[in-house]
Amino acid sequence: MATLKQIAKELGLSPATVSRALNGFPEVNIDTRKLVEETAKQLEYRPNKIAQKLVSGRSGMVGMIVRINPRSPFDRTFAEIMLGLSSRLAQHDIDLVFQVASESDPVESYRKMIEKQIVDGFIVNAPVANDPRIAFLTKKGIPFVVHGRASKDAVHPYFDISNNGVTETAVRHLAALGHKRIALLNGEKTAVYAIDREEGFRATVADLGIHVPERMIVNGQPFELYGYEAAKAMLADATPPSAIICVSTVVANGVYRAAGELGISIPRDLSVIAHDDDIPQLRAENFVPPLTVTSAPLQASCGPLAEILITRLGLAQGTPLQQVAEAELIERASTAPVLSRLATPWT
Template identity: 40%
Template sequence: MNLKQLALMLDLSQTTVSRALNGYPEVNEETRRRVVDAAKRHGYRPNPSARRLATGKAGMIGYVLPTGASVDIDPHFVEFLSGLGDYARSHELDLVLSPAEADDEETTYRRVAANKQVDAVYVSAPRPKDRRIALLHQLGLPFLVHGRSEGLDFPYPHLDIDNEGAFHEAGRLLVQLGHRRIALINGDDTQTFAIFRERGLRRALAVSGVELMPPMIRSAGMTEENGYRATRSLLELDVAPTAILCSSLIMGLGVVRALCDLGLSVPKDISLVAHDDVFPWLRPENFPVPLSTTRSSIRAAGARIAERLAARISGLEDDPRGEVWPVDLVVRGSVAGAPL
């Protein structure tokens, strides 16, 4: 079925049908839903070239993908893409990945903007004073940041979770249970999510007059092996921690393996809290001892990023609005009072 046939069947103009399928705000919601339902029912898919000519939109969301020997495939990223892809597929949007050298993403952003092959891009893993955000702001290409940067002198659209609040609440719980030697196994400490998490834990400890000392902090990519190595090094300290707060369930696997190798148990010897991005294949309740977590769905974040990018493409959203989701603290069997 082509556009003309679909329009005739619905008794609408081809322009109205095209605008409804491409999310134009002047088409009312009832008409848009009727057009979209009919298009799905009859298997209509707009021709990408025709859509570009008719609307000036490519129907593409872009992402600059860092590559190189130092870049690992991150399961968090894969889960995020699943959520983004679920929304994009159901709204006739495609995702374009543009590979870039990890230390020179800005060149690729310039090329993507100049080629006009995508209608909008999203930025992930932001750092303080992130130059990618400043560049996109300058280029005028619609964008959305997954996370937040600090130190920029202009507002920008973003979606983040309350990393500081999450680790503050987790730290406060551990302090209430009598722990004073609390270690942090964090993600990459050049990225703002990790900075916020450390800040939240420090704030929770400071209320009780406890300081998070540098020997109690480990920062690395969020892999099982890094969780293992960080835990082994922490437990080799002259004064070892009685509780560990780590930035990922995947790191938590390494923490548990290291404790097992050393003959230590959770929570008798070490209390453990991890951040849970809600992986369907890795559940905190299935750990040997159900794991206490700060919990937020990264798949849901991916879907919301796609939804907001679609709104920015269609003109329904044009303000630099920030969105910060609260994070739940779920207490399970992996925490207990500090050992005497």
């Protein structure tokens, strides 16, 4: 593969001139430029990124580190994120370096990657409250963007959906159908999104004057089995919920299975609504009956996420560094007006 030096030698020019010609600097003679460009094309010249990086100090790569825990709730969704993100970043000629966080210390992997000096910034996902990674990167002054927020008043760059809004929308939808016994199958307690959803849930039911006992607000890793077990427990209660809000479609899947086994009909005896990340494999519209959801496609978050990071890296301008999107209610057949025998509120 031809180098810049070779082109220079070939044409009897200095590397400096060739470099300038190829990088569109104004001070090079039009004929020289053409000559250089032609020769470069002919010799199939491609600038050596590594060399460029050495002098520019930039690597043109960003890192993404995910937890290795095979039970992590995000290995289902992170594929979606990576697909979208990587293609967006590629448009700016930025590569994505992927790594699994092998250490128990959550910042260790970031530290190592920074020390290697191979990335210019990071995409951080699945933030928890007071996330040490965010504190670390902020202290180090390394650019990053978070998918989600460390807290409602976070000062770092992020893209997030309104998780308070998700549960508020769900509760109001169910309340409008007459439901008074609404349960919440939330995500992991440490995840910021789950905290926000719980907050939105509590605020909205309070606003509507609905009382929800603590046993009807539960947390868990968003898997099918969690939905199944939690729903089974709730539906065995003396006063079971007439509606369940699920953290994700996978969890709703488990709720469906539990209801099926117990002979409880959806939506007649039980309304189910879930938040939908819109992952190709498990489509809410293919549920039987089709699942009502609050929808915020993960893919849609990739564009903004990439833009924000690029802006933060100083490679673009004008993008707000903090963005919040609203989820959309998509009404299908899993929610219906409450049966009168289930319409008595919890005491």
